[in-house]
Amino acid sequence: xxxxxxxxxxxxxxxxxxxxxxxxxxDAPRGEKCVEDAATMRRSxxxxxxxxxxxxxxxxxxxxxxxxxxxxxxxxxxKDGAVLGSPSHFCQGCxxxxxxxxxxxxxxxxxxxxxxxxxxxxxx
Amino acid sequence: MNPVDTSRRAxxxxxxxxxxxxxxxxxLLYEYxxxxxxxxxxxxxVRWGMLVDTTRCASGCTACVDACHSEHGVPKPARPTDxxxxxxxxxxxxRTGAVRSAPVMCQHCAEPPCVDVCPTGASFKRADGIVLxxxxxxxxxxxxxxxxxxxxxSFVHEPTAGQKTDTPRGKGCVESCNLCVHRVDRGGTPAxxxxxxxxxxxxxxxxxxxxxxxxxxxxxxxxxxxxxxxDLRTDxxxxxxxx
Ligand code: SF4
Ligand code: SF4
Numbered sequence: 580x581x582x583x584x585x586x587x588x589x590x591x592x593x594x595x596x597x598x599x600x601x602x603x604x605x606d607a608p609r610g611e612k613c614v615e616d617a618a619t620m621r622r623s624x625x626x627x628x629x630x631x632x633x634x635x636x637x638x639x640x641x642x643x644x645x646x647x648x649x650x651x652x653x654x655x656x657x658k659d660g661a662v663l664g665s666p667s668h669f670c671q672g673c674x675x676x677x678x679x680x681x682x683x684x685x686x687x688x689x690x691x692x693x694x695x696x697x698x699x700x701x702x703x
Numbered sequence: 704m705n706p707v708d709t710s711r712r713a714x715x716x717x718x719x720x721x722x723x724x725x726x727x728x729x730x731l732l733y734e735y736x737x738x739x740x741x742x743x744x745x746x747x748x749v750r751w752g753m754l755v756d757t758t759r760c761a762s763g764c765t766a767c768v769d770a771c772h773s774e775h776g777v778p779k780p781a782r783p784t785d786x787x788x789x790x791x792x793x794x795x796x797x798r799t800g801a802v803r804s805a806p807v808m809c810q811h812c813a814e815p816p817c818v819d820v821c822p823t824g825a826s827f828k829r830a831d832g833i834v835l836x837x838x839x840x841x842x843x844x845x846x847x848x849x850x851x852x853x854x855x856x857s858f859v860h861e862p863t864a865g866q867k868t869d870t871p872r873g874k875g876c877v878e879s880c881n882l883c884v885h886r887v888d889r890g891g892t893p894a895x896x897x898x899x900x901x902x903x904x905x906x907x908x909x910x911x912x913x914x915x916x917x918x919x920x921x922x923x924x925x926x927x928x929x930x931x932x933x934d935l936r937t938d939x940x941x942x943x944x945x946x
């Protein structure tokens with residue numbers, strides 16, 4: 580628990596110090612804006628994802644707002660279609676910076692549907 | 704499944720069913736009266752099921768197995784410990800020599816033993832009858848594998864790679880046929896059903912057993928079909944014709 584709390588704290592601090600010189604430089608996302616504003620996403624994306632995963636797995640609700648697949652589709656690297664792989668890849672870069680273990684992609688696909696199918700990694 | 708349990712009587716029933724199918728070929732309309740909108744929750748008004756017509760299933764054909772494993776990003780099983788979501792089984796009546804071939808996968812039991820024994824609640828049955836493992840909760844104890852009468856479940860022993868967006872899967876969890884729940888939730892058909900039709904066999908029918916107008920409901924009403932190991936009273940959603 581203490582480890583998680585420390586992780587969360589680091590994450591929040593990362594949000595505060597976002598503009599600082601040591602903030603990670605991450606892949607630019609696709610599209611105009613995220614499903615929530617950036618500050619809300621930084622603080623609460625894990626809660627949104629956890630809530631929606633239960634709705635989807637147990638109640639079969641698809642296509643709702645806060646989907647992990649949605650994160651990957653917009654935030655994947657434009658070349659390889661992945662959110663992991665280097666310190667600039669979106670999910671890995673920030674989680675490494677905030678020192679929060681990233682378990683999602685031990686099971687979930689870390690690449691866009693297009694990349695999985697061997698097509699250009701991300702639609703523009 | 705135990706081939707010895709295919710009793711002579713069941714086989715005789717099967718031959719009658721064989722004639723029934725031959726009398727009414729071509730009734731293979733795909734309709735989903737009860738398809739839900741993707742954003743809607745599943746409901747118990749629906750009971751998804753499959754009918755495997757063993758008189759149409761071709762011996763040696765593995766179209767359904769291949770399609771399933773590629774749909775879900777499961778590597779082609781090579782060793783006994785590799786995950787296997789669906790397999791082909793050949794049954795032979797030793798007295799008559801009659802051979803039947805059929806795919807066997809999770810039977811989506813209405814009374815699923817895997818759910819009864821799961822200590823965490825990870826194994827569960829959705830309102831619409833689809834039995835799933837919530838990998839977020841599964842601790843990999845494998846009780847469900849022991850409890851399943853059909854050997855339908857596999858444990859993932861090694862780290863996974865190349866997952867598909869719609870089928871997360873990883874080391875340390877148990878998995879099995881999920882009736883292509885990601886397709887079904889969007890009004891689609893399981894990959895095996897499609898592949899079998901594409902291969903020209905049309906041996907698997909998918910649909911809502913509760914909807915009297917659905918093809919599957921009409922087919923199971925018209926002919927004698929078998930639930931594997933019906934003696935266990937798990938009330939399987941997958942039925943077999945011609946066994
Ligand atoms: S066939 Fe096995 S895994 Fe599938 S619902 Fe029945 S007991 Fe569970
Ligand atoms: S392996 Fe997972 S799904 Fe199966 S009984 Fe154990 S916790 Fe439940």
